[in-house]
Amino acid sequence: MPKPAKTLRIYVLNGPNLNLLGLREPDIYGRTTLADIGKMAAKRAKTHGLSTVFHQSNHEGELVEWIQEARTKAAAVIINAGAYTHTSVALHDALRTLICPVVEVHLSNTFAREKFRHKSHISPVATGVIVGFGAEGYLLAVDAVASLLKGAAP
Numbered sequence: 388m389p390k391p392a393k394t395l396r397i398y399v400l401n402g403p404n405l406n407l408l409g410l411r412e413p414d415i416y417g418r419t420t421l422a423d424i425g426k427m428a429a430k431r432a433k434t435h436g437l438s439t440v441f442h443q444s445n446h447e448g449e450l451v452e453w454i455q456e457a458r459t460k461a462a463a464v465i466i467n468a469g470a471y472t473h474t475s476v477a478l479h480d481a482l483r484t485l486i487c488p489v490v491e492v493h494l495s496n497t498f499a500r501e502k503f504r505h506k507s508h509i510s511p512v513a514t515g516v517i518v519g520f521g522a523e524g525y526l527l528a529v530d531a532v533a534s535l536l537k538g539a540a541p
């Protein structure tokens with residue numbers, strides 16, 4: 388009997404304070420919780436025949452470890468590194484080791500906010516960036532990953 392094809396996994400990684408989505412500055416980040424985003428992303432991934440592994444941490448090292456794990460376990464990574472986006476060389480270095488597509492997501496339009504949010508250590512090592520579409524950005528990222536994995540996108 389041939390083995391059934393394995394579903395390709397997308398690692399969806401979330402950085403500090405994103406566990407407070409829904410409560411934290413809803414005028415900026417919206418009222419959708421991270422748990423809701425996790426469910427929505429899984430559902431969207433399923434429509435593409437993909438699955439998601441969804442994580443959040445307030446600790447930089449834990450995010451680094453999940454990125455390292457993604458090297459062998461994930462077909463793509465979607466990452467909202469929260470404030471570490473603007474500070475973390477460790478996340479930059481970890482992401483550079485990946486050969487799979489990496490999509491950076493931000494709920495808010497970081498470029499329309501304070502100057503310190505304009506710099507991203509993630510963007511130079513991302514395949515693409517989605518900012519300012521709220522929770523919908525995660526779904527756009529799943530669609531982008533699906534296209535990239537099918538070889539349809541640039």
Ligand code: DQA
Pocket residue numbers: 403404405467468469470471472492493494495496497504
């Ligand atoms: C964020 C933007 C970051 O500047 C901020 O520190 C966050 C959330 C976003 O999704 O809009 O925590 O990544």
